[in-house]
């Protein structure tokens with residue numbers, strides 16, 4: 322028992338801190354060790370982070386949070402994917418959906434038949450063959466139903482939610498699971514002279530908080546992992562040049578859209594995230610290519626409702642901490658690194674580090690093999706997400722501004738280059754080493770951004786074009802017919818999970 326971790330200390334009460342506290346509280350049940358979270362109301366949280374990917378369902382299920390309750394508590398809406406406007410070229414639009422595209426047959430992936438047909442008869446939008454794209458376009462929502470061979474059998478979706486309200490819920494839950502909350506500022510971090518491990522935190526009221534394992538959820542600055550342990554940061558700003566965002570919520574204007582809109586601008590992109598009580602808007606841009614004034618003017622020009630407050634600027638540096646676990650400190654959330662919000666992956670990375678920590682939960686010996694395994698997995702995961710996001714910027718036909726010319730011509734990571742090369746030459750793409758984004762995601766974005774393969778799988782020629790066209794038409798018809806029968810997104814929310822807080 323002496324070897325066991327007895328005291329876990331979490332620094333930071335943003336989304337990362339309270340997700341970590343809630344999950345640890347639930348799983349460790351305050352029996353194996355105590356959990357203390359230190360947060361300071363005087364140091365604000367980042368206050369953004371409203372779009373998610375479907376994996377959040379698993380996290381909520383782990384906590385036992387009923388989905389309708391979650392939706393009501395956080396003013397949430399549903400999300401089928403992301404609509405990308407003006408990314409390939411001005412006036413063009415495509416959707417990166419959750420879920421699958423088409424239906425594989427005779428051992429060949431669907432998109433090869435789609436490519437064969439495109440070559441023979443011209444291109445029909447790939448979106449028409451993805452259930453989530455059609456449901457997004459038609460503003461429909463439903464949860465899976467048990468009908469064999471129906472696209473409604475396994476509907477993938479995520480959420481848009483108010484992150485501040487989610488944190489409030491998590492906090493109540495974590496405290497109910499025995500997590501101790503301390504309201505104070507951490508003023509100093511004490512290290513063991515020999516090992517360099519963190520021994521205690523000194524608070525602004527003079528108290529000392531000792532611990533065995535420290536979780537750094539203090540946001541971008543990385544109070545423990547960087548300011549105390551000097552772990553180092555690998556910059557990715559040459560691949561991902563955006564470093565700023567200007568954000569503002571606005572009033573809702575009409576239909577609640579079940580998708581995020583990402584709209585490419587002259588030096589970045591703008592998001593629109595619909596919630597039940599308001600719409601989240603933000604313009605992510607590169608300060609090297611655009612001034613704050615221009616970025617703010619573009620944001621305000623393009624929002625649909627009335628701004629609810631004065632726009633707020635945020636700065637970030639894309640990259641990752643050289644080790645996410647260093648000595649007896651683990652970085653979770655923005656302290657561990659930040660790619661950028663394009664594919665809504667940050668909250669997922671929080672969840673992922675929590676789950677990795679729980680499966681590699683250490684004892685006081687902090688076995689280096691365990692630590693290395695954690696770091697290797699976390700490193701691989703974030704790099705592969707980074708590469709997928711760079712794809713959106715790099716594969717574009719846009720040349721209308723210095724920013725887009727830079728992105729088209731910039732050097733990209735080898736892994737991404739090899740994925741692009743393989744797809745371009747043969748239409749093939751593989752999900753490797755548990756990477757987050759699956760084949761359908763890569764295909765949707767590569768084709769959406771204008772990367773048309775030179776060839777398709779030779780086995781697609783085993784079926785005559787006439788038969789391929791018949792099957793494609795059938796897939797498209799079944800998807801449309803299923804979507805037609807679904808309730809509208811707005812009706813679905815009103816019936817199941819309308820918030821009472823509006």
Ligand SMILES: Cc1cc2nc3c(=O)[nH]c(=O)nc-3n(C[C@H](O)[C@H](O)[C@H](O)COP(=O)(O)OP(=O)(O)OC[C@H]3O[C@@H](n4cnc5c(N)ncnc54)[C@H](O)[C@@H]3O)c2cc1C
Pocket residue numbers: 332333334335336337338359360361362363364365366367368369370371372373484505506507508538539540541544566603635637653654655656662665666667668669
């Ligand atoms: C422009 C932008 C858009 C984003 N959009 C999305 C999105 O759509 N989807 C998504 O998944 N993610 C998104 N993210 C990321 C998301 O916002 C974060 O991953 C998430 O909010 C977690 O932040 P955090 O808890 O790590 O840090 P923070 O929210 O910054 O919290 C840090 C906490 O540490 C505390 N703290 C700091 N110093 C001290 C101290 N000395 N003493 C005590 N407490 C201290 C603060 O009080 C605060 O509670 C976005 C990020 C940006 C910048």
